Amino acid sequence: MATEYRTETIFTWGAPPLKFGVGALDEIGFDLGQMGLSRVLIVTDETVSAAGIPQRAAQAMQGAGLKPTIFAGVHVEPTDESLREAADFARDTEWDGFVAIGGGSSIDTAKAINLLTTNPGDLMDYVNKPVGGGKAPTEPLKPLVAVPTTAGTGSESTAMCILDVLALRVKTGISHPRLRPVLAVVDPLTTLTVPPHVTAATGLDVLCHALESYTARHYESYARRRPEQRAVYVGSNPVSDAFIEKALPLLSRSFRRAVLTGNDLAARTDMMMAASFAGMGFGNAGVHLPHACAYPIAGRVRGYRPPDYPQAEPMVPHGESVSLTAPAAFRFTFPSDPERHLRAAELLDPGAAGSGDPRERLPRAIVSLMRDIGMPNGIGAVGFTDADVPDLVEGTLKQQRILAMAPRDIMPEDLTAIFYHSFQNW
Numbered sequence: 001m002a003t004e005y006r007t008e009t010i011f012t013w014g015a016p017p018l019k020f021g022v023g024a025l026d027e028i029g030f031d032l033g034q035m036g037l038s039r040v041l042i043v044t045d046e047t048v049s050a051a052g053i054p055q056r057a058a059q060a061m062q063g064a065g066l067k068p069t070i071f072a073g074v075h076v077e078p079t080d081e082s083l084r085e086a087a088d089f090a091r092d093t094e095w096d097g098f099v100a101i102g103g104g105s106s107i108d109t110a111k112a113i114n115l116l117t118t119n120p121g122d123l124m125d126y127v128n129k130p131v132g133g134g135k136a137p138t139e140p141l142k143p144l145v146a147v148p149t150t151a152g153t154g155s156e157s158t159a160m161c162i163l164d165v166l167a168l169r170v171k172t173g174i175s176h177p178r179l180r181p182v183l184a185v186v187d188p189l190t191t192l193t194v195p196p197h198v199t200a201a202t203g204l205d206v207l208c209h210a211l212e213s214y215t216a217r218h219y220e221s222y223a224r225r226r227p228e229q230r231a232v233y234v235g236s237n238p239v240s241d242a243f244i245e246k247a248l249p250l251l252s253r254s255f256r257r258a259v260l261t262g263n264d265l266a267a268r269t270d271m272m273m274a275a276s277f278a279g280m281g282f283g284n285a286g287v288h289l290p291h292a293c294a295y296p297i298a299g300r301v302r303g304y305r306p307p308d309y310p311q312a313e314p315m316v317p318h319g320e321s322v323s324l325t326a327p328a329a330f331r332f333t334f335p336s337d338p339e340r341h342l343r344a345a346e347l348l349d350p351g352a353a354g355s356g357d358p359r360e361r362l363p364r365a366i367v368s369l370m371r372d373i374g375m376p377n378g379i380g381a382v383g384f385t386d387a388d389v390p391d392l393v394e395g396t397l398k399q400q401r402i403l404a405m406a407p408r409d410i411m412p413e414d415l416t417a418i419f420y421h422s423f424q425n426w
């Protein structure tokens with residue numbers, strides 16, 4: 001009998017249906033009509049709105065007889081405050097469904113709006129424990145269609161919403177299968193206006209999603225779970241692996257070109273495909289060390305202001321923050337499965353196969369990419385000093401859910417070493 005197994009024998013994999021390709025957004029009226037939606041709220045931010053993308057979608061919807069309204073009040077890298085404000089705006093009307101148009105910030109905001117306008121209680125009730133109450137939604141959510149305009153987060157296919165809890169200076173999330181969009185409409189044309197630094201940062205998020213989920217603890221290594229205990233993130237598994245093995249060569253081929261020549265539609269299309277594939281991978285397998293370290297990096301930043309981002313306050317964009325410790329993190333995880341790390345390095349940088357210290361191959365491939373696309377050289381370059389390390393370690397240790405997905409057990413002194421080795425990556 002299956003219940004006799006002490007370790008896990010089952011993995012789950014989920015993703016919404018996907019409509020992918022140049023011009024896909026122009027068909028969104030048809031797709032929403034097929035779902036029987038009429039009164040829809042388009043959730044976006046000011047910059048994406050200024051690029052005319054939500055208006056293009058609204059026109060397609062009106063052409064199909066729908067009644068769209070645009071809300072362009074998304075905060076880039078959402079906070080508990082910005083999510084509550086967005087939900088308050090949406091509460092005034094009875095919507096048939098929601099359409100998120102933008103990067104992860106817009107898609108995550110739409111997920112929170114959907115949750116908070118269909119379910120009782122406050123945002124913090126649903127935020128993952130121990131920061132929030134970890135409550136599951138009791139009521140069904142409305143259909144949410146996600147249209148990513150960055151080749152980045154993969155939020156269009158994940159069951160996750162990430163936010164900054166301002167009072168606690170902590171980044172955390174809400175994860176539940178009901179948050180997952182019902183359809184992802186991915187149109188590479190929408191990314192032609194993404195500026196170079198945002199292209200670089202969001203692409204590094206894709207890279208880390210791919211590498212972290214590929215090297216995450218294998219699903220069979222967990223203790224056997226009952227169905228109601230099985231989390232959204234199950235560990236690396238054959239289906240997620242297959243997506244990542246497709247994503248990495250696309251990044252290898254087109255990442256540099258997408259940053260340096262923003263109007264190269266073929267490169268943008270490869271990046272969108274890589275982001276979608278990586279989302280389908282990590283959205284089920286999970287991420288580990290670089291993402292865990294990224295949360296305190298983003299939460300405790302003081303003086304860094306990246307180019308091409310709108311806000312006045314200091315910030316380290318999500319994609320940058322995950323990349324800063326990646327070389328040191330993968331050097332640390334290498335012994336857990338050398339073959340897998342070498343395979344990832346080969347897919348990312350086929351030219352480097354076979355040369356030098358095997359443990360350095362993946363860190364070297366990541367560093368080469370980061371240098372070429374003009375990313376900051378380590379946590380020192382975004383304003384951290386030696387004195388910040390204990391604080392960064394303490395913040396990372398709070399991310400136990402993510403750390404548990406790492407393929408090696410991690411002691412506080414391991415994190416200290418990873419942060420020290422990440423001051424300068426090259």
Ligand SMILES: NC(=O)c1ccc[n+]([C@@H]2O[C@H](COP(=O)([O-])OP(=O)(O)OC[C@H]3O[C@@H](n4cnc5c(N)ncnc54)[C@H](O)[C@@H]3O)[C@@H](O)[C@H]2O)c1
Nearest residue numbers: 047077103104105149150152153155158160162193194318
């Ligand atoms: N839910 C998930 O599964 C998941 C996964 C990873 C990250 N995230 C979260 O997503 C957020 C980051 O999202 P992101 O990296 O996609 O970027 P973003 O949504 O924060 O956007 C970054 C910047 O690019 C601009 N922009 C977006 N599309 C544009 C376009 N087509 N043309 C011109 N400008 C454009 C935005 O206005 C913004 O200024 C973070 O809050 C992060 O924590 C969520």
Ligand SMILES: [Fe+2]
Nearest residue numbers: 153205209322
């Ligand atoms: Fe991410």
